[in-house]
Amino acid sequence: xxLDGCVEALSVxxxxxxxxxxxxxxxxxxxxxxxxxxxxxTLVAGAVAVGVAVVRRVRPPRSRVPRRAARPxxxxxxxxxxxxxxxxxxxxxxxxxxxxxxxxxxxxxxxxVPDLTVTQRVTTQLAGxxxxxxxxGTRVRQVHAWYHLSGDGLVELATTYNxxxxxxxxxxxxxxxxxxxxxxxxxVCADWGRAEVFEVIWFRVxxxxxxxxxxxxxxxxxxxxxxxxxxxxxRDVPAVMEALRELDAAGRCAATANARIDAVLRAxxxxxxxxxxAKGITCNRLVQP
Numbered sequence: 001x002x003l004d005g006c007v008e009a010l011s012v013x014x015x016x017x018x019x020x021x022x023x024x025x026x027x028x029x030x031x032x033x034x035x036x037x038x039x040x041x042t043l044v045a046g047a048v049a050v051g052v053a054v055v056r057r058v059r060p061p062r063s064r065v066p067r068r069a070a071r072p073x074x075x076x077x078x079x080x081x082x083x084x085x086x087x088x089x090x091x092x093x094x095x096x097x098x099x100x101x102x103x104x105x106x107x108x109x110x111x112x113v114p115d116l117t118v119t120q121r122v123t124t125q126l127a128g129x130x131x132x133x134x135x136x137g138t139r140v141r142q143v144h145a146w147y148h149l150s151g152d153g154l155v156e157l158a159t160t161y162n163x164x165x166x167x168x169x170x171x172x173x174x175x176x177x178x179x180x181x182x183x184x185x186x187x188v189c190a191d192w193g194r195a196e197v198f199e200v201i202w203f204r205v206x207x208x209x210x211x212x213x214x215x216x217x218x219x220x221x222x223x224x225x226x227x228x229x230x231x232x233x234x235r236d237v238p239a240v241m242e243a244l245r246e247l248d249a250a251g252r253c254a255a256t257a258n259a260r261i262d263a264v265l266r267a268x269x270x271x272x273x274x275x276x277x278a279k280g281i282t283c284n285r286l287v288q289p
Contacts, residue, residue, distance in 0.1 A: 044091050136268070137268065139206065140264060140265065140268030143206055144270055146202075146203055147265070151202060151203075152274060155258050156274070159275060162247075162250070168188050169244070171184060185244075186229065189224075189243070192224060192228075192250065193229075196222030199215055199217075207261070210261050213254075214257045216283055217250050217253035217254050217283075219287040220247070220250035221247065224246030225247070227242065227243035228240060228244065249284050253283035253285075255277075255278040255281045255283075257283070258273050258278070259281070262277040263277070
């Protein structure tokens with residue numbers, strides 16, 4: 001999360017400008033060490049096991065020391081073999097255990113479900129932090145960095161959700177059964193819910209107007225998605241219609257955010273957004289709970 005809108009060339013991967021992406025976790029160095037330990041233990045265990053197997057195969061039977069014969073140092077041959085097998089087994093166990101721990105850590109991190117209410121409240125507070133005054137050229141570079149380092153993919157996803165929703169609505173016919181309506185609307189209503197976290201999985205837009213539309217997009221999308229799915233479950237036509245209006249509002253905010261980003265980029269002498277900006281569309285930023 002950006003606290004001051006500071007983006008310089010390549011500095012988005014540093015921590016000097018207070019950027020804190022939501023996908024960064026404090027366990028990163030420990031997970032990396034576990035990965036290294038897992039690889040090293042596996043390689044060593046494999047090498048020891050292969051070495052013991054090769055030595056026992058290439059040694060002629062008649063040259064082998066009797067089972068109870070003592071080697072120099074007083075260690076029986078059988079005991080030496082058992083010792084090496086034990087070492088190999090312990091290393092294999094260590095490798096398997098480390099891999100299991102790494103898998104459990106990754107599963108815990110990836111399966112963690114954020115509290116969207118808390119996340120939205122924190123995001124709203126951070127969004128109210130005044131942008132640091134910067135020259136117009138710097139602002140253009142900031143918006144360019146936001147858009148071309150993954151922001152474009154999120155804008156395209158939101159636009160695609162809106163296109164799919166409109167296509168689903170056009171396909172509705174008078175007299176369609178509720179089950180048919182459910183099959184058309186449920187997938188796109190569920191997908192729109194993903195847009196609720198767009199604002200927290202990537203940096204905020206380094207432009208006040210575009211960021212306001214981007215924030216409204218997430219709020220409308222999350223609210224409309226939940227109400228749409230609840231209305232479909234309850235077969236509540238008025239609730240579904242209201243939810244569809246909210247999702248339409250999210251689509252409008254996605255279009256206006258894209259148009260604003262396009263305008264900023266073109267004003268700075270850069271190429272505009274990949275999707276042509278829509279005209280005559282406004283974003284309702286006053287999201288009603």
